[in-house]
Amino acid sequence: MGANVILIARNKELLNEVSDKLHGNNHAVFSFDLQEFNDYPNLVNDIVGKFGKIYGFIHSAGKEASIPINALRPKIFQDVFSLNTISFFEMVRLISKNSNVESSASYIAISSVMGFLGQPGKLSYCSSKAALINGVKALSLELAPKKIRVNCISPGIVETPMVKDLFEKISPENQIAIRKAHPLGFGQTIDVANACIFLLSNASKWITGTNLVLDGGYSSQ
Ligand SMILES: NC(=O)c1ccc[n+]([C@@H]2O[C@H](COP(=O)([O-])OP(=O)(O)OC[C@H]3O[C@@H](n4cnc5c(N)ncnc54)[C@H](OP(=O)(O)O)[C@@H]3O)[C@@H](O)[C@H]2O)c1
Numbered sequence: 001m002g003a004n005v006i007l008i009a010r011n012k013e014l015l016n017e018v019s020d021k022l023h024g025n026n027h028a029v030f031s032f033d034l035q036e037f038n039d040y041p042n043l044v045n046d047i048v049g050k051f052g053k054i055y056g057f058i059h060s061a062g063k064e065a066s067i068p069i070n071a072l073r074p075k076i077f078q079d080v081f082s083l084n085t086i087s088f089f090e091m092v093r094l095i096s097k098n099s100n101v102e103s104s105a106s107y108i109a110i111s112s113v114m115g116f117l118g119q120p121g122k123l124s125y126c127s128s129k130a131a132l133i134n135g136v137k138a139l140s141l142e143l144a145p146k147k148i149r150v151n152c153i154s155p156g157i158v159e160t161p162m163v164k165d166l167f168e169k170i171s172p173e174n175q176i177a178i179r180k181a182h183p184l185g186f187g188q189t190i191d192v193a194n195a196c197i198f199l200l201s202n203a204s205k206w207i208t209g210t211n212l213v214l215d216g217g218y219s220s221q
Contacts, residue, residue: 001197006047008032009061034061034087035079044094053102054095056200059088060110064162066121066169077124084128085135092139096148104147106200109136110192111152113215129154133211140209149208151199156215158187184216 004026007015015029028051032043048054062084067076088109095101114122115129132152139150157163157178163186167175179186195214198204213219 001201003056003200004028004051006030006051008034008043034091035082037082037086037090040090040094044091044100048100054100054105055102056106056108057091057095058108058110058196058200059091061087062110062162064166065124066166067124068121069123072124077127080124081128081131084125085131088132089135089139092143092150096143096146098146101146101148104149104202104205106149106151106204107136107139108196108199109150109152111154111211113154113156113213113219115152115154116211117219136211137209144208149199149204151204151207151209152211153192153195153199154211154213154215155187155192156182156213156218158189158192160189181221182216182218183220187214187216 002024004024005019005022005028007018007027007029009015010031010033012029012031015031019027019029028047030043030047032039063080065076065080092107095105095107109132111132112125112129114126115131115133118126133154136150136152143150170178191214195212199207199212
């Protein structure tokens with residue numbers, strides 16, 4: 001869509017692979033561990049110093065956790081929340097300084113249908129994603145005076161490596177049942193990307209603090 005894209009994750013090889021698929025050549029990759037909060041200020045300064053102010057930000061990094069409550073410990077909660085939730089809030093805090101952000105910027109947190117539905121064994125994941133859905137409401141109000149918009153996207157199952165890992169742990173019968181529970185089938189990454197394009201663009205300029213559910217009908221039942 002003509003944007004210059006900065007890609008952030010740990011695996012540089014995969015980042016380069018994604019970058020090579022983008023049109024245009026004003027993109028960049030940063031190999032960075034989002035669990036290292038102390039390094040965030042340098043990362044943001046580096047990006048803004050090299051590429052200028054930020055127009056949009058999508059936080060997609062996340063980890064799935066299927067752990068029954070009797071095996072959960074505070075350390076596991078902290079780990080899941082730190083990547084899925086606090087990482088988004090902390091990045092928003094730093095990006096939102098006037099020197100780092102364009103007015104009318106748009107931020108998106110990738111939550112999940114598990115942020116408003118429950119499932120056994122998913123306490124840490126569900127609660128980390130629920131915190132994003134309500135967190136964007138608070139952020140949207142706080143950042144509205146700067147005309148910055150903040151929204152969530154909540155996907156159902158999207159065919160990615162995360163889902164491949166998850167499906168390796170469950171029976172074929174369960175896999176069929178999960179597929180059937182998505183009336184329009186599983187989503188593809190392009191479905192999430194298209195929703196991000198909408199929320200980043202001016203076509204959504206009056207939308208803030210909301211949660212856009214993309215789940216092929218999963219949560220309508
Ligand atoms: N797939 C689904 O069905 C589904 C459904 C609902 C919501 N979601 C949410 O959508 C988001 C993306 O999921 P996905 O399915 O694409 O997951 P994925 O295939 O496991 O990819 C996760 C991404 O996060 C990055 N990441 C993980 N830990 C990181 C860290 N410490 N620092 C920096 N980057 C890190 C990974 O890159 P590196 O490993 O290179 O760091 C990778 O790019 C997640 O928040 C997930 O909860 C997914």
